[in-house]
Amino acid sequence: MLEVRSVSKHFGGAEVVSNVSLGVGQGAIAGLIGPNGAGKTTLFNLIAGSFAPSSGDILLEGAAITREAAHRRLKRGLGRTFQIPKPFAEMTLIENMLAAAQGQRGESLFANWLTPRRVAAEERANAEKAMAHLEFLGLARLAREPARVLSGGQRKLLELGRVLMADPRIILLDEPGAGVNPALLDTIIDRVIEINRRGITFLIIEHNMDLVARLCGHVFVLAAGCMLFEGTPSEVVRNPEVIDAYLGTGST
Numbered sequence: 001m002l003e004v005r006s007v008s009k010h011f012g013g014a015e016v017v018s019n020v021s022l023g024v025g026q027g028a029i030a031g032l033i034g035p036n037g038a039g040k041t042t043l044f045n046l047i048a049g050s051f052a053p054s055s056g057d058i059l060l061e062g063a064a065i066t067r068e069a070a071h072r073r074l075k076r077g078l079g080r081t082f083q084i085p086k087p088f089a090e091m092t093l094i095e096n097m098l099a100a101a102q103g104q105r106g107e108s109l110f111a112n113w114l115t116p117r118r119v120a121a122e123e124r125a126n127a128e129k130a131m132a133h134l135e136f137l138g139l140a141r142l143a144r145e146p147a148r149v150l151s152g153g154q155r156k157l158l159e160l161g162r163v164l165m166a167d168p169r170i171i172l173l174d175e176p177g178a179g180v181n182p183a184l185l186d187t188i189i190d191r192v193i194e195i196n197r198r199g200i201t202f203l204i205i206e207h208n209m210d211l212v213a214r215l216c217g218h219v220f221v222l223a224a225g226c227m228l229f230e231g232t233p234s235e236v237v238r239n240p241e242v243i244d245a246y247l248g249t250g251s252t
């Protein structure tokens with residue numbers, strides 16, 4: 001599904017991602033862990049198209065997407081969430097969801113004039129889809145509330161919903177567990193498993209190893225921009241180099 005081949009990224013003289021390769025198979029839930037500053041978010045930015053790599057290649061379902069813009073990658077089915085979700089605070093949840101729907105005809109002035117019924121039908125279908133996702137995520141009762149009322153964990157769920165509006169085939173999930181209370185964390189884990197059952201692949205950045213162990217079959221460990229180790233969650237937590245990398249930076 002996703003292949004990263006020998007990707008590096010320099011910022012000025014600093015190489016923050018060094019010759020990293022990884023592969024995520026169709027239908028997998030893979031983890032990406034590493035101490036603070038290891039380069040995980042930068043790697044997500046490279047995969048999602050926020051940055052271009054200095055060298056190397058990125059392939060999605062066999063197609064080279066290395067130089068493609070982020071919105072083109074999204075159209076191909078590559079969705080991503082951010083470490084700190086930033087919904088439109090004054091817009092309702094349903095409006096936030098609808099704003100994330102892709103390629104709506106109603107955005108075109110001419111479509112509104114020439115095919116108003118088709119535009120209206122599409123808007124109805126998107127609204128139904130948005131409501132169904134909000135129900136699935138346990139947010140339906142808040143659908144008409146402004147997003148500013150949401151807790152940190154609910155914001156993570158809304159962001160997942162916004163990504164689902166684009167019908168992704170793979171989702172890059174950035175720290176789904178950060179700042180989330182334990183009850184909501186279980187909901188997030190449950191929903192990710194359910195979405196994965198529908199055939200959607202995940203690559204997840206996460207510091208919470210319990211969450212990683214519950215979700216991920218395979219884990220990649222980055223340290224100082226390099227791929228340090230990969231294996232099952234239990235192999236990862238027992239690996240001396242991985243333990244050293246974490247202890248060396250004082251991270252947990």
Ligand SMILES: Nc1ncnc2c1ncn2[C@@H]1O[C@H](COP(=O)(O)OP(=O)(O)OP(=O)(O)O)[C@@H](O)[C@H]1O
Nearest residue numbers: 011014016034035036037038039040041042043083
């Ligand atoms: N735009 C940028 N310009 C210069 N340096 C950057 C830029 N973005 C990231 N870096 C540096 O790259 C390194 C890796 O950062 P990155 O955010 O990718 O790490 P991370 O593994 O996601 O860390 P964390 O777990 O703390 O989120 C850091 O040293 C950071 O300061």
